[in-house]
Amino acid sequence: MKKTAAIIFINEDGDILLQQRDEQAPVNPNEWGLFGGAVEGEESPEEAVRRETEEELGVTLKSIPLHFLGTYTYKNVGHGLTEMSVFYTTYDKNRKGELHEGKGLGFFNREEIRHLRTAPSVKDTTIVADLLERHKTNTHADLT
Numbered sequence: 026m027k028k029t030a031a032i033i034f035i036n037e038d039g040d041i042l043l044q045q046r047d048e049q050a051p052v053n054p055n056e057w058g059l060f061g062g063a064v065e066g067e068e069s070p071e072e073a074v075r076r077e078t079e080e081e082l083g084v085t086l087k088s089i090p091l092h093f094l095g096t097y098t099y100k101n102v103g104h105g106l107t108e109m110s111v112f113y114t115t116y117d118k119n120r121k122g123e124l125h126e127g128k129g130l131g132f133f134n135r136e137e138i139r140h141l142r143t144a145p146s147v148k149d150t151t152i153v154a155d156l157l158e159r160h161k162t163n164t165h166a167d168l169t
Contacts, residue, residue, distance in 0.1 A: 026098070029109045030070035031061030031146060032078055032091065034116035036132055042116055043138070043147065044081065045129035052104060057133075058144035059111070070110035082130075083123035089114055099145045109146055 034042035043057045060081050064073040071093075075086045091112040101107045124130050138147065 027101075027104065027107045028064040028070070029061060029107055030064055030074040030077065031059035031109055031111050032074045032086075033059055033094070033111060033113040035113060036116055038132075038134070040132035040134050041138065042130060042132050043141070043143075044124070044127045045131075046144070047126075047128040050127070052101065053144040055142065056144045057138075057141045058147055061109075064110075071112065074110075074112050081124070081126040083125055086114075097146070101145050107146075 044060050045057050048054050060078055061074050062077040064070055078084050078086050091114050094111040094113050096110050098108050
């Protein structure tokens with residue numbers, strides 16, 4: 026089973042930052058998805074998500090505490106079962122990352138996400154529902 030790690034950035038309004046993959050993406054081209062990717066070698070899922078965030082968004086998370094949301098298994102068409110470890114932290118929607126991979130990014134609320142063409146990991150609304158529930162009760166670190 027392929028192991029991946031992803032991060033959900035949530036702003037003060039409860040909206041979630043998604044990345045639109047480009048047409049050359051090897052998995053889920055032209056779909057909206059979470060930032061993240063494969064866990065490589067001996068790295069932990071947290072190390073992988075920190076590396077992928079810097080590669081994809083140009084944001085360094087070295088000193089930012091990440092909150093572990095959970096591990097989800099989903100079927101990725103053509104790629105079999107994928108185990109995804111998901112982390113989250115807050116993100117100021119006025120702060121811009123520099124998109125290094127994909128063709129777009131944007132903040133979306135739960136209703137808007139339902140109408141997007143999304144990757145299988147985002148289609149599992151359990152992930153979004155879990156995060157929104159936790160967001161009501163937890164304090165999150167802001168990116169600096």
